[in-house]
Amino acid sequence: MTRKLHLNAFLMGVGHHEAAWRHPRTEPARLTDVRHYQELARIAERGKLDSVFLADGVALHGNVRHNALGGLEPLTLLSALAAVTDHIGLIATVSTTYNEPFHVARKFASLDHISGGRAGWNIVTSAGEAEARNFGLERPAHADRYARATEFLEVTRKLWDSWEDDAIVGDRVGGHYADTGKIHAIEHAGEHFAVRGPLNTARSPQGHPLLVQAGSSEAGKEFAARHAEAVFTAQQTLAEGQEFYADLKRRLAAHGRRADELLVLPGISPIIGSTEREALRLEKELEDLIIPAYGLAQLSTMTGIELTEDALDRPLPDVSVETEGAQSRRKLVVDLARREGLTVRQLLGRLAGGRGHRVVAGTPEQIADQLQEWFLNEAADGFNIMPPILPGGLSDFVDYVVPELQVRGLFRYEYEARTLRGNYGLERPASRYAAPREVAVAR
């Protein structure tokens, strides 16, 4: 079978461009309207995309004076999308820093049941001070967050395994519902968590939800190599994309994993026109709607440099790009400005579309060329599609770019499987508690 690429639709309010809410093709009042997201999920499913994905943070990030913020919590929302779709994968961001593994394991197991095996978890660790302060805490150190995340994931995996697949007997006549020998207390006792288990939700169709990760720091990459099955990443150039891809794939062996057990999905915001000129016009329309004060505040947060409107037409001030690892995005932004000799205003224009992710304006063929180049040159196993405006940018992608990818033999015409793991070509994990028994039988 020819290798096919995988496509995830990254859903964000009325679009990824920070000025999307001001563009005539969006309706910002739909930010909290479930029908908006249901429409997006249906469009993605019509295009045979693997999954939709919702980012999240547990604080109000960004200046709501100048952007449409304050939307819905992802897990709650994804259940409502599951109800109106049949095939599309449903990936929610949930932080390991201010949560309990029992709750998170249970919610993802529930979503996996509700969706018939389409749940995915984007694991994040909540770096920001604003988030910490909503939970009575100061900002935790970067290393601590990943140590907690690793143990958190270990606990959730045990809980998902705590009911073996064949634990339910269902003998109504004999009055024997479940084989309690196949439902296990996990008795986890670690540095961060003590959890007895078992989970109080039976094992779900996928066993574990698809595990996704998006941190590109050293600690983030190690976490991904150990645990993640798909990685969302921001890479600006083919060379950077190739380097990241090779780096991540190389790390897998140390954890006993094959290269195909983790998919690398760089982000891309496609600005699509039926002609190149039309695409550039849409890009310009969005650029003209940018509010510099909003972008400056975002850039200050991202780089740690205080910037005012005086700085707009000068180059980005010199800053160290040695980071503590928490802010790999900072390095990307500073590198971008230096490489292309951008003024702050020009940099804002470049960041407004994708917050550091690649923005490509062009015809469906040109967009497909870009995806093909990265996919065939070991920079990507697929892409995280970030439409500048929603739903229009997603329906344009589905209606014009997807068919182009299909005729080139790069993308599916029909779903291969009913589960998210199945469509991503990943295995269903066995319960760790069942394994010894199976080995014994094999002997």
Next chain:
Amino acid sequence: MTRKLHLNAFLMGVGHHEAAWRHPRTEPARLTDVRHYQELARIAERGKLDSVFLADGVALHGNVRHNALGGLEPLTLLSALAAVTDHIGLIATVSTTYNEPFHVARKFASLDHISGGRAGWNIVTSAGEAEARNFGLERPAHADRYARATEFLEVTRKLWDSWEDDAIVGDRVGGHYADTGKIHAIEHAGEHFAVRGPLNTARSPQGHPLLVQAGSSEAGKEFAARHAEAVFTAQQTLAEGQEFYADLKRRLAAHGRRADELLVLPGISPIIGSTEREALRLEKELEDLIIPAYGLAQLSTMTGIELTEDALDRPLPDVSVETEGAQSRRKLVVDLARREGLTVRQLLGRLAGGRGHRVVAGTPEQIADQLQEWFLNEAADGFNIMPPILPGGLSDFVDYVVPELQVRGLFRYEYEARTLRGNYGLERPASRYAAPREVAVAR
């Protein structure tokens, strides 16, 4: 307008009777099937019921060898029910003991948006040791749990108020999305929580979800009088129901609340037949399917008395019914056994149907008589309906008992409102942060 009663359908797996999963009219494999719950919600909506409700605990309770346990997490499930219904209220149980107010406030605000104003929260405090051990904790003291719950609720209320109703300006031309003067940091700093806020979800249709409570201990009743808008309660006799009703309503004034600001909804498990004989036959069928070992374990947990099969045909051993307040259900059970002189086996039969809630077998008219008697004699503002088997017991109630209540003028023919609060006849709370401004204008 004549006073109408309110009806909530308490959904529990394939039925409230502990042997429901063994009865030929149920399908226990549907326990984790979202379509089962969607069907139940649609049946309840067809009957114009106010709401459906899901209980919850964060541990595997009861012996899964002998009962169909291990279902879905309520909040995740309710979003999927919202997607296929238009009017029915959606009430989820969430504990204040092992959660963070920011997460809970956000999920309910999201569910309220997703459902168009139909979210309700049954506030529980997680008494059990099994739950504590899934969160690295010993069982907390009863008083502590309620102190935490009170502060937890205070924080969630502030967060729900943190966006005023008119905070969103939506001026696309001027680039002004929200009036940041109407989005408030809550700056909560208390004994249990420190939360800065604001919430990162805009104010929802109901402002706050409907607040429900079900504890009947002294601390529970005080909590309800202060915070709850609906109370689920287990009362066996009309006299007990009247006493509880009067007690709770009397407590409201001390908190500056009117008697009609809190609805009392006793639980009732109606075993319905088209003749009395048919109803009694169904009751007997279920009784014959009881597994004594299961009921004994439940009874031991409920009363704190270790019971074995030897004890089945003897009276319940003498125990103190002075409780620490945590176990008002214990007193109810012991009183029931004493009052009616029941053996342990007989008591198990009485508890199997509703775990201490009232069980009434009869024709639709007889069931309606019972509801009418309590409703007209100040023992109830409505009822928490606990069908012995699902979906059959709920569709029987909707198809035969509801029309009887309607012709008696006791129940609605059509929904009065689009929101859960509206149908329960309760007000929409104003944002506490908006109030001073409005007062100033009024002057």
